[in-house]
Amino acid sequence: MPGIAQAIAQYFNDNGGVAGHPVRVITCNERNTPDGAVACANKATAENVVAVVGSDSQYGDEFMPLLESAGISYIGGSGASTAEFSSPYSYPVNGGYQTLLVGNGEQLAAAGCHRVAIVRPDSAVGDSMYTFLNNGLAQYHLTATDVPTKEGRTNYQHEVQVAVGSDRPHDCVTSALDAASTQTFFDSWRQDAPANAHLSALIGSFQQSLVDSMGGADGPLEGALATGWYPPDSSPVWGEMNAVIKKYAFTNNNINPSDPGVQTTWIAYEVFRKVVDGLKGHPVTAQSVHAAFDATGPVSTGGATPPLAWQDGNLVSLAATPRTVNTDVSFQQVVNGELTESHAGLVNVGAALTR
Numbered sequence: 258m259p260g261i262a263q264a265i266a267q268y269f270n271d272n273g274g275v276a277g278h279p280v281r282v283i284t285c286n287e288r289n290t291p292d293g294a295v296a297c298a299n300k301a302t303a304e305n306v307v308a309v310v311g312s313d314s315q316y317g318d319e320f321m322p323l324l325e326s327a328g329i330s331y332i333g334g335s336g337a338s339t340a341e342f343s344s345p346y347s348y349p350v351n352g353g354y355q356t357l358l359v360g361n362g363e364q365l366a367a368a369g370c371h372r373v374a375i376v377r378p379d380s381a382v383g384d385s386m387y388t389f390l391n392n393g394l395a396q397y398h399l400t401a402t403d404v405p406t407k408e409g410r411t412n413y414q415h416e417v418q419v420a421v422g423s424d425r426p427h428d429c430v431t432s433a434l435d436a437a438s439t440q441t442f443f444d445s446w447r448q449d450a451p452a453n454a455h456l457s458a459l460i461g462s463f464q465q466s467l468v469d470s471m472g473g474a475d476g477p478l479e480g481a482l483a484t485g486w487y488p489p490d491s492s493p494v495w496g497e498m499n500a501v502i503k504k505y506a507f508t509n510n511n512i513n514p515s516d517p518g519v520q521t522t523w524i525a526y527e528v529f530r531k532v533v534d535g536l537k538g539h540p541v542t543a544q545s546v547h548a549a550f551d552a553t554g555p556v557s558t559g560g561a562t563p564p565l566a567w568q569d570g571n572l573v574s575l576a577a578t579p580r581t582v583n584t585d586v587s588f589q590q591v592v593n594g595e596l597t598e599s600h601a602g603l604v605n606v607g608a609a610l611t612r
Contacts, residue, residue: 258522259284260512261498262311264505265526275530276537291316298323307546308332310529311522317341328543330550333525335518336486342578348550348567350524350558351486351517352583352610354382354433355389357459360586360606361431361484362393362401364599365457368482370429372402374420376413376442377433379405386433392609408438413445421454429482431457440467447477460485460589465515465596473594482599483589487524487561489596490515494560498523515596524558528565531556563603573607584610 266282269275285300287293294316301309302323308330314320317331317338324331325346334341336353365373375390377383387403394401404420406413420430430446432439439462446456460483468478488494499514506512513519532553536545555564555571562583565571573581584607590599 258311258313258518259286260506260509261502261519261522262526264501264509264512265523267505268501269526269530276533276535276539276541278541287314287316289315291319294320295323301329302327305543307533307541307543308529311525313518313521314338317344317347321347328547330543330547332529332550333521335521339577342575342580344580346547347580348528348565349580350528350562350565350583351521352581352586353578354386354459355578356581356584356586356606356610357461357484357486358386358389358433359393359610360588360604361433361457361459362390362399363396363604363606363609364393364482364484364588365429365431366394366397366399368429368455368599369427370399370455371427372422372425372429373399374402374404374422374428374430375433376404376406376416376420376430378408378435383433389610390431390433392612393606395612396609406434408435410438410441413438413442414449416442417445417449417451421449421451424451424453426453428454429457430454431459431482432462433459434462436462436464436467439463443467443471443477447471450477456481458483460587460596461517464513464517465490466513468591468594468596476594478591479594481591483591483596485587485589486517486583486585487520488587488603489589489598490520491595491597492560495520495523497559520561524561527558528556563605573611575611581610 262282266280269280285297287297298320310332313335315337317340321340321344331347333350336351341347377386406416555566571582585603588600589596
């Protein structure tokens with residue numbers, strides 16, 4: 258994510274900057290700790306940044322109050338914290354994990370699953386994952402089998418056995434664990450080799466790179482379903498992003514174009530550029546950027562998301578996440594070793610999300 262942010266800055270500056278100004282990107286690694294998140298927020302304030310763009314943190318409750326007090330907007334976070342969907346200074350571009358879970362429920366039920374089991378973190382967030390999945394299953398009169406577990410384990414064979422159950426046709430199992438734990442879960446699945454149960458996961462914990470590493474079309478993930486925020490990386494909506502990576506970051510092997518964090522960063526900077534370009538001829542400050550985002554109508558992201566705006570009429574009525582504006586997801590499936598769309602175009606799951 259820092260790599261593509263720097264590449265985007267070069268791309269913008271080679272094309273006139275933003276609102277006529279050159280762009281300077283400052284990065285900060287919180288090292289996945291709350292203290293680190295606070296330190297990065299303090300750095301943003303000290304550097305007098307105009308916005309925090311394309312970030313990834315689960316510690317929004319710790320850092321958002323610091324950004325708010327400095328008047329700094331948070332644009333395009335990873336969807337991993339409640340504060341991203343509640344702070345008036347936050348402008349999320351995806352629908353968070355809750356939208357993925359609702360969409361996954363709809364996708365699995367529509368694919369013909371008669372029984373669905375979810376392997377998810379044994380935590381408060383994991384509890385809500387189970388609830389949101391059931392929201393997606395509800396219109397099909399299904400309720401998921403719940404398999405809570407700890408993330409970071411070295412083996413998930415017990416969870417595989419509980420989730421698979423009697424291993425009948427039309428039984429489906431979905432993983433909502435983090436990326437490393439999902440890979441371990443899939444390794445355990447391969448060892449147990451269920452005969453009939455069908456695999457699924459959420460994009461983020463399940464990417465093309467994992468499909469490739471597990472044997473592609475000949476591996477256990479062939480035919481697996483996945484729900485993501487955005488179209489698959491083979492979609493033409495990522496053409497400009499891939500061209501920017503190729504031109505400005507061709508030596509940076511850390512940038513994975515199929516990673517949802519990279520894609521979210523790209524979308525966040527595109528939205529930032531289009532909104533802030535409206536300030537051309539005026540000072541670009543944290544305060545003016547915040548005001549511009551509050552006043553600007555729907556912004557196109559080239560098909561990666563629906564047009565985005567954060568005015569009252571665009572906000573989805575969710576008490577816990579009132580800043581949600583994007584309730585679209587992408588239904589995908591591994592076909593011949595490649596993640597492809599199993600449903601053409603984005604699918605709006607707003608009705609089930611607010612059920």
